[in-house]
Amino acid sequence: MSERNVVPDVHRRMKPGPPIFGLMAEFATPAELLHATRRSVDAGYTKVEAYSSLPIEGLAEALGFRTRLPLIVLIAGIVGALSGFFLQYWISVMDYPLNIGGRPLNSWPSFIPVTFELTVLFAGVTAVVGMIALNRLPEPYHPVFNVPRFELASDDRFFLTIEAEDPRFDPEAVRGFMLGLGAAGVYEVQH
Numbered sequence: 104m105s106e107r108n109v110v111p112d113v114h115r116r117m118k119p120g121p122p123i124f125g126l127m128a129e130f131a132t133p134a135e136l137l138h139a140t141r142r143s144v145d146a147g148y149t150k151v152e153a154y155s156s157l158p159i160e161g162l163a164e165a166l167g168f169r170t171r172l173p174l175i176v177l178i179a180g181i182v183g184a185l186s187g188f189f190l191q192y193w194i195s196v197m198d199y200p201l202n203i204g205g206r207p208l209n210s211w212p213s214f215i216p217v218t219f220e221l222t223v224l225f226a227g228v229t230a231v232v233g234m235i236a237l238n239r240l241p242e243p244y245h246p247v248f249n250v251p252r253f254e255l256a257s258d259d260r261f262f263l264t265i266e267a268e269d270p271r272f273d274p275e276a277v278r279g280f281m282l283g284l285g286a287a288g289v290y291e292v293q294h
Contacts, residue, residue, distance in 0.1 A: 124246035124294050125150070125266035126277050127253070128286035133159045136261035139284040140165040143265060146280065150266035154247065154256045172237055176230045183225025187218035250290045264292060 130136045137159055143151045144165060153162055191214045195201075200208050247253050247264060256262050263286075265277050274291075281289045 124292040127264045127290045128281035129288045130261040150269035152264045154262040179229035180226035184222040187221030
């Protein structure tokens with residue numbers, strides 16, 4: 104075999120055309136989106152995302168959405184409570200003890216308001232910052248914005264995306280699957 108007939112390995116590995124982010128299906132009602140999401144997850148797709156302008160009961164569970172935010176907020180609230188209590192304890196008992204009216208220096212009932220307020224402050228600030236961080240916001244660009252019909256997601260349409268990174272992703276099979284779910288349209292999402 105001559106060297107001129109050998110096709111470089113680089114050319115065989117290149118994929119033709121632009122890479123796609125995934126395929127997006129459009130649905131007319133929240134019930135259709137919920138049904139399609141459940142069927143997609145049941146079919147074994149793992150990189151599934153749903154888009155809606157309103158909350159849909161059961162959609163987060165259907166997507167398998169879990170968040171660590173409640174645990175993070177609980178820990179921050181506990182840290183806030185301990186900080187508030189020990190700040191007052193240190194001031195009243197250790198740093199500047201004043202015996203007023205014969206009460207004990209460690210008068211914990213008088214520490215409750217500040218302890219409560221710092222609990223709420225730490226938990227509230229952590230909830231806002233944690234939500235922004237865990238949602239990776241701000242995200243001014245996402246590939247789904249490249250689909251012209253996606254602007255209807257903030258109006259009266261509902262969308263389901265199966266990403267190309269999914270191990271089971273095959274463009275033709277996913278397109279047929281989405282059309283079988285009753286999608287009004289299936290669109291290719293470019294990067």
